[in-house]
Amino acid sequence: MNYPIESTILLITFLINFSIAFLVFIKNPKKKVNIIFSLLTFFIALWNLLNLLSFIFQEHDKVYIFTQWALGAVLFIPALLLYFTIIFPKEIKISKWIIAAIFIPGFIFLPFIPTKYNLIGFTGEPYGTNFIPGPLYFYYSIYFILFVAIALGILIWKYKKEKGIARMQIRYIFLGSIITAIVGITTNAILPLIWSAQLNVYGTPASIIFGICAAYAILKYRLMDIRLVIKKSIFYFLSLSVLVLIAIIFAVFVQKLFEQYLRIDPIITVAILMVILILILPKIRDYIREKFDDMFHKDYIDFSERIEKIEKAPRAGNQLFDLAKEVSGSIKTITKADSVKFYYSNRRIKKYEQAFPDEPGHYFNQTSLIQDLIENRLFLVKEELNIKKVEDIEKKNYFKTLKKEMSKIKGEIIVPLMSGPELVGIIVIGNKRNNESYTKEDIEFVNEIMDNIGDLLANIILFKEAVERAQIQQNQ
Numbered sequence: 001m002n003y004p005i006e007s008t009i010l011l012i013t014f015l016i017n018f019s020i021a022f023l024v025f026i027k028n029p030k031k032k033v034n035i036i037f038s039l040l041t042f043f044i045a046l047w048n049l050l051n052l053l054s055f056i057f058q059e060h061d062k063v064y065i066f067t068q069w070a071l072g073a074v075l076f077i078p079a080l081l082l083y084f085t086i087i088f089p090k091e092i093k094i095s096k097w098i099i100a101a102i103f104i105p106g107f108i109f110l111p112f113i114p115t116k117y118n119l120i121g122f123t124g125e126p127y128g129t130n131f132i133p134g135p136l137y138f139y140y141s142i143y144f145i146l147f148v149a150i151a152l153g154i155l156i157w158k159y160k161k162e163k164g165i166a167r168m169q170i171r172y173i174f175l176g177s178i179i180t181a182i183v184g185i186t187t188n189a190i191l192p193l194i195w196s197a198q199l200n201v202y203g204t205p206a207s208i209i210f211g212i213c214a215a216y217a218i219l220k221y222r223l224m225d226i227r228l229v230i231k232k233s234i235f236y237f238l239s240l241s242v243l244v245l246i247a248i249i250f251a252v253f254v255q256k257l258f259e260q261y262l263r264i265d266p267i268i269t270v271a272i273l274m275v276i277l278i279l280i281l282p283k284i285r286d287y288i289r290e291k292f293d294d295m296f297h298k299d300y301i302d303f304s305e306r307i308e309k310i311e312k313a314p315r316a317g318n319q320l321f322d323l324a325k326e327v328s329g330s331i332k333t334i335t336k337a338d339s340v341k342f343y344y345s346n347r348r349i350k351k352y353e354q355a356f357p358d359e360p361g362h363y364f365n366q367t368s369l370i371q372d373l374i375e376n377r378l379f380l381v382k383e384e385l386n387i388k389k390v391e392d393i394e395k396k397n398y399f400k401t402l403k404k405e406m407s408k409i410k411g412e413i414i415v416p417l418m419s420g421p422e423l424v425g426i427i428v429i430g431n432k433r434n435n436e437s438y439t440k441e442d443i444e445f446v447n448e449i450m451d452n453i454g455d456l457l458a459n460i461i462l463f464k465e466a467v468e469r470a471q472i473q474q475n476q
Contacts, residue, residue, distance in 0.1 A: 007055045013204045014048035017041050020211040033088045037214060040080040044207045047073040051204065064119070071137070072113035075106040078147030081177070084214075085151040088173070089166040090158075105143050112136050148181045176213025180206045320344060320460050324356035327453060331429060335442040339410070339430035344461060345423065348468070352426055364426050366405040368398075373416035374423045379446055380414040382406045383437070413438065415446055419458035 021041035028034045050070035054063050079102045086092050112118050120132040155174045159167060183206035324342035331340045343352040343364045352370070354362035364370070372380065385399045385406075406414060410430050417425030427449070432438055 007052055010048050010052035010055065010204060013208060014045050014052060016208050017045035017048060017211050020208075020215050021045060024215050032091075033084070036080060036084050036087065040077065040084055041211050041214075043073055043077050043080065044211070047077070048204050048207070064121075065114075068114055068119050071118055071133075071140070072110065074144070075109050075113070075140075076103065078144045078151075079103045079106050082147045082151045082154075085154045085158075085173070085177075089169045090162070092154075102147075105147075109136065109140055109143075148177070152177060152181070172213045176210035180210035320355055320457075320464055321358060323453065323457065323460060327427065327449060328356045331427070331445070331449070334445050335429065335438060336433045336436075337412075337429050337431070338433055339428075341409075341428040341430075343426040343428070344457060345425060347461075347465065364409075364428070366409060368401050369405050369414055370423065370426075372402060373414065373426065377416060377418055379416060379450065380406065381438070381443075382412050413446060415450060417450065417454045417457050419454045422458070424454060424458045424461060 018041075021038045024034050024041070025038035047070055050066050050073055054066035054070060057063055057066070083099065083102055086094065115134070115136075117134045117136040119137075120134050152174065155170055155177065159170045159174065162170060324344070328340040328342050331337055340356075341354060342356040344355045346353040352364035354364070369380070380402065382403060385403050406412070409428055411428040412431055413429040415427035415429065416423055417427065429446075432442075
């Protein structure tokens, strides 16, 4: 076996790409976009792995087979990339015949992979072995470049057409695709035809850029932080690295233990162990996800359980304060917000009065924000009120007014608490600590608050009003 620096590069690239594919797939295994992207990234990872094996093993027949199928592994990458750009972020409706036509070239090339049309042989070079591509390689390079060019053209067309978040998602996909395409096509398609394949291994790390950019675009929801995608990818990368290391150690151990009695190839032992790991993968996956949640969401609070306790508690004069304090504290802990203010509808004075922090005499007086919350029944995120991208003058002025009112109260997210058609409460969430952006998980938690406490708050307000009326009557 041989372990040059190229092997290390390919191993790391394989593990990262496989981790990204795994991350996106488990996020939503039923969604078409996630499935196609995971397949695309998996084939890229498979290409990395086969290239890695061709570097590790020195036997001519093994190197020949691995190199052949390394070229075969990339057959469907152009088709998957093209189809991915068609369905993401918004799917272009095309017939099944066109979809079939996209994948037909890969199936046409496939039977020629284990032949001289794909790979003629090797030549010895100072840097190692250099593969001699067959005539199929030229036509495959044309197919690869053409499909990638069409995919980039679709992204440009969609970018001009789309607005808002979809436009940002396309920008990330295009950035990752163009960098990967330029480096990959140069080192793995053009140079092997006109010079040598000496640099093809150095084109593989560029695929990581595409993987990270595309994964971010797919998983992006409102203000999701790209650092969360990278953290998750690194976590799965490390977990997969441990599994691969176990397989390699097991292979070496078996080889040393039984070499006098059995002639077992290390590849066979690695393959056997990997099959075993795949069979128990659901348990491994659940374990990894559980440990990841512990690592990155250790501040998680079972919000529904706490609210249920407040709801079941006997009615008391301080229940409004308890609810406001519990909700505000949970938001601060989970979203890491600098400040959270909780307002309730004081119908006696027809104002939204601050319930937490307990500062009597503080009211929510932003009329435009109140009107928007009542009409749209949706929370407002200041960062999403992008005035520059709004062409309509009236709408631009309206957004400007909302942003001005949000800035005045130092609110980054404004959450309406609805009970039927009535706005019974308002939550103002300030900046996130260290000026970070709010993540998808933060936004989902805000949604959970909206869904859980509107009616409860309305009941608490009714009880508070009944107590106040009774006190007034008693004083009279």
